[in-house]
Amino acid sequence: MIGHRFGRLLIGLVSVVVLAGLLWPLVYALWISFTPLEILQPPHAEWSLRWYREFFTQNRWLEGLRNSLVVGAIATGVSVICGTSVAVAVVRYRFRGSRLLHGAVMLPLFIPALILGMALLPMMRTIGLWGSPFAVALAHSLWGLPLVFLAVRTALQDTDIHMEQAARGLGASAGQTFRLVTLPIIAPAVAVGAMMAFIISLNELVMALFLCTTNNDTLPKVIWPNLRYTLSPLVAAASGVTVLATFLLLGGAAFLQSRYTRNTS
Amino acid sequence: MSKRQRLTPWFWAAPSLILLLGLLLWPALQLIRLSLCEGGGGQSGFGIGGSFYKPGTWTLAVYGGLGADRYFWDILGFTVWLGLVVTLVCILLAYPTAHFIWQLPGKRKAVALGAVIVTKLSSLLVTIYGLKLILGDYGPVNQFLQWTGLTHRPLMLHDSAAGVVIGETLLVIPYTILLLWAGLERVDRTLLAAARGLGAGPLRAFTNVTLPLSLPALATATLVSLIWALGAFISPYLLGSPQEITLAVDVQRQMFENLNWPRGAAEGVGMLVTISILATLYAIPHRWLIQHSGVKEGLA
Amino acid sequence: MASVRLENLKCSFSGVPQAVDDVSLELFSGELFCLLGPSGCGKSTLLRLIGGYLAPEAGRVWIGDADVTAQPPELRNTGMVFQNYALFPHLNALENVAFGLKVKGVRKSERIAKAEEMLDWVGLTADERRRRPSQLSGGQQQRVALARALAFGPNLLMLDEPFANLDRLLRERLREELKQVQRRSQTTTILVTHDREEALALGDRIGVMHRGRLLQVGSPEEVYRSPASSTVADFLGHRNLFEITKVEPDRIEAAGAILPKPSGAIVPRDHLLLWPNQLKLHRERGTERFEGTVTQSQFAGTHLVLTVTLRSGATLEAWRELGQDSLASGDTVWVEIPAAAVSVVKQADE
Amino acid sequence: MASVRLENLKCSFSGVPQAVDDVSLELFSGELFCLLGPSGCGKSTLLRLIGGYLAPEAGRVWIGDADVTAQPPELRNTGMVFQNYALFPHLNALENVAFGLKVKGVRKSERIAKAEEMLDWVGLTADERRRRPSQLSGGQQQRVALARALAFGPNLLMLDEPFANLDRLLRERLREELKQVQRRSQTTTILVTHDREEALALGDRIGVMHRGRLLQVGSPEEVYRSPASSTVADFLGHRNLFEITKVEPDRIEAAGAILPKPSGAIVPRDHLLLWPNQLKLHRERGTERFEGTVTQSQFAGTHLVLTVTLRSGATLEAWRELGQDSLASGDTVWVEIPAAAVSVVKQADE
């Protein structure tokens, strides 16, 4: 009994430390975003909204945020569609070339972003995607794809196959079965995969550096080059706004989703 | 098997194939091609050094140079070391955390997951510089350590291997936690109840039921952490010293500071090969993990 | 081994305010108690409360002399066969059965031997016991679950329809042997079953549940022959249950038939219970015989079950041996109701 | 609706070379076929082969006039109740039942109405049908599975022990109504059951499986009263099965008793089958009576089942009505074996 309590306490403690450790730099950075100074220093006596004001008055930053969300959404969509379907192929079917496909899906993660960006630039220019958010988004989905794939593969592997069989027996085609049965059951894994894909796109710089043009610069593309010079607290403010914006979007989506499911059930 | 059935998996794979063939094949070939060019360097004929590469040339010189270069092997060694250490730390810390989150009731679970995600929604730079402030010689961590008397002089937590590991862990661990959590969510709780009923205390129920059932997720989380940590760029770049250079950092250095493109490309190939080898090697324990987890057989 | 006392147990789910409703029960040490009741009446929930898999909202659970209400399952030493088996998917049959012994710290060779013995008992072949649950047939899985619950020597055994997916032969053998094992080890046992015959054959005592409440507890004969209420009688499968519509000093009326009044106090709304194997069917009219028509005839192995619709519209069930001249649907019969065929069921307020 | 023809179906798993072994069978359109067999004999596997959930190694499956061997399940229009239900965990009971109609493209209001009707039929309350499978009791889940398989109007219905977790009352009502529905819609149906009585009562024909093979197919009476082999007889629960040890022109010997030879050709290794309800037990010695001791007495609702051990060591089962004077364990009895109590089971080579 005592061992049990102790174990629980220990797990709780580790988790709280990990979660706090994860959040701390962010909290620190958000604190900095209220500094009146021009360098990355937490405010001491006096707090100020100056950097937020600056953020909202500079078109480039606002647009960067908007572009980031658009690119992230496209990249997430593409990654989820590709990653989930290829996971179905690999897990549910046995066929020649399955292993090769498996390897190929993982491959993008093994290639440095720099190389991807440099090689994709001329390609995007030839296909004519350069200048549209799809150029960066598709590049980002190269990294999102394997992550969604891995997350979904694991979930598919231990989903009860009887469930899918039952659906097929009830007359559902393979596609319907997937949409109406498999997908809802593995939804948490797909959500995790999607989340990871979105996060990666939101943070990815190097490919963006090559594939963005001025009218669709993502936020990292706006922020990062500043690193060469003294980074201003504007970056911290940008993070504050990003966190807020993404959360509002996600929360809104979740809210609509719950409304929708409540209405339909 | 009918032709239609034989084609079905390819139908499912089609979107990814299009994406991969369309966008990946070219970069991969490009990378290899570039690594086979002659470097500009001192022989560029311009009378100045560092001139990218000479188009249209073919040579294996760069690879020869890499093979003989202790510097490259050091960097490779550090990259692998960092990958393994970060993966280990991530798994060790993420598992209890994911388990803890899994056990939380509805609302609080959402909050905890939100906390994990939110750290990745802010700019990487903000996270890293936030961390840098925290890990400074006179930062809160060092002050705390000195206050507890564990140490008397500030520990070098920034611009050091410790900083790189801490930073990279911070960047990777949210993925690890999310993947492990998703795996744990699929563990059937009635099985835990059954184990308890058979006399297993919480710990034994964990080691004998939860753990084996979460092995596939553990395997995936390990793989993702490993790949991500092997490609580490930002935290060695900003939290490390030149002693802690990884391949990803050096590719960038070679290309844009030293202007030696073939060398950068060759190191890129080296990175690809290294990660591929490690990921393949990992397939062995991975398969073992899957086999011991009760994952059901796929449809024949 | 251990006696069990339940005091006013209560449990609800959202939407089910009374999944288990104020159940009090005492199980004697070493007895085999059969729990009967319609689907969804709360049997499994009651077992989960006893096993500690669910916390009651009110009430207490005693096992032996200890109040275990707040204790986790692993401290209660109860063996349970879950209705859906809850086998560990990552362990093969043998490992599943050995699990309880393993966590008890029994040496490997010893626990394997014990598990093999249990699996011998439930009749799994050497090959089958190396398979994972997903590779076993439904009945095989159920047998593994049964072996697992018994293997580690629990104080209290709870079996939630442990034979539902087994064929009759196996089921009969197993329930026979279960009873012997149980007698020998004096393990207090609760068996949930839908099979009336199983309950009657196996149980030292029987409890009938309905909508979360325990309606009657008693010996099999008691419960079967003197159901405490029409609900119980109904549930036990007594088809010939008729409300008494009129009570006169020496006669009563039910199902449109006037019969001599059985002994004991009878009031209207009590029920009359007619035993189908005691009813006599005649092809000829006679005194105290009631006319009816055979509306259905069903073969039941050793006898025919005839459904007879009386003139009054009431429907009776009567058995007929196979040897006798056969009656077919549509035939007119006269039903004789001997005194031995009649019981009275008091109407309890429920 | 559709007839079904199985031709030499074969299926094996690793470690189980003959899960289904050369099964050929023709189901007539609109018939209700009961599949019986011991646990693990391959019943569920056979259903999975017919439904297309598993590909046979050899053999063909015809539904109606079409060879569907290579077709996926959704093109076979079969409704199946899986042994483990396989309910969709993310849908509530109602949505589960409406699923088949939904994928057929039936309008929402219409499919909801149909699903509600089916759920009315299996007796799920309005509240219960809004719940997810994990929030339903075992029997409730099974009923949802049943409703789901029936709701979308399949050509062929396959029920894998659809009543195993239901109480007798419900089970009887449902199987009654199932039979009516089935008759009305003329849906060809295969029902796997362990319950001999269910099979006898419901089936137009019965098939008995053993170790992957179909041993006997016939009408219930045929199979019950004239089992094709001792294995079948054994499985059907005939306890009084004795190998014939000696055949003389007018007498035979079995179980240590000499009896008049029944008509027909008899060879040693054939079996003798004694009907327990035809055996007469006497307290007094007599000619053609065999001495024995009552070793067990079990109450079975309408009668007692007595186990009698003869002098020869053979064990008999005999039924005794409740009204008669009671015999207890240890009593000595004399068993009379009338000719009507005797059948012969030929030994097929299996």
Next chain:
Amino acid sequence: GQKSASTSTGGGGTKPFAGQTLRVFVYSGAWEKGFNQYFVPKFEAATGAKVVVDPGWWDSIPKLKASPKGQPAFDLVLTDATQGYPAIREGLFQKIDMSKIPNKANFAASALDNWVVKEDYGITFPDSVMTLGYNKTMVSSEPTSWGDLLKDEYNGKLGMYNSFYMSLYTFAAAKVAQAGAPGTAHKEVADNLQGVIDFAKANRDRVKIWWPTSTDMALSLTQKNCALGNMHGTDMIPALKNSTDLGAAVPAEDRAFVLLMWVVATGTKVPDLAQEAINMLLSDEVQTGFAAAGGATAIPAVAAKMAQQDKFWGQIYPSTAEDLAAVQYYPYDTYMSHWDDLVKVWDREILRKSA
């Protein structure tokens, strides 16, 4: 597009470049801000052309290299010597017509004393100056000479740029200061490169932090992770303004600047517009703006005015005519001719502890 069109018609419709677009690459941050503020509106108003600013980092040259022939990603590019020299030699930039850039005359001659200008590839100018930054609370007395880096009290407390173009020169300056000949660093690098390298190897252990970006160094100084070190002048100014703990000095001896240049991409569709832009970038007005935003300037008059207005600016940048005449860039020519060897030694034996 519409806005610039309306401005051009509003301006009378006589503008020579109306309807054309100039794509300019500049560095993000301060440069981008100054450029957008002081150059773009004026230039658009004057020419009727539209300016598209594409701010970036080290990605300009790779982007140009990756562009299909005849369609460069930018027309006008701001780059530095380390990337610009080889890029010019690669043929990524084309020659310009110096006669179209009269404002060149405003610049101090020292700024233009360079092969890039001499071969007509573009206009070079000094940008950030090598600055000695320190945290006042970490030093016993405020350092004034590069030789101070070698004081024992700072052993293991230095912060230095991990790029050799600045830090090797810093070592050279320290070396000559120690040898009692401050001001001869350039010569030392040119004549005794091996000596400088050996000196750097011998003193590398004094360095605690090899900073990768200015941000990093600014942070390290304010957080007292290091006591002093070299730093980009441009980035030291905001740090000084915001933290009273910090101090900076630009020793007059061995002062060296980053060489930036405006160059025109080969194959541009608007070469004349690009030249027009360069000319305007060299005007007094624009230069005043850039200086106010924190950059150096090579126009003596502008510099003198700035130094009066802003004391930090004056501390760091040359503002008198003679200072300006003495402007030196880092010794890029020497670096370039020994590039491969330098890179090797720097990466392996100076940045890293050799085994």
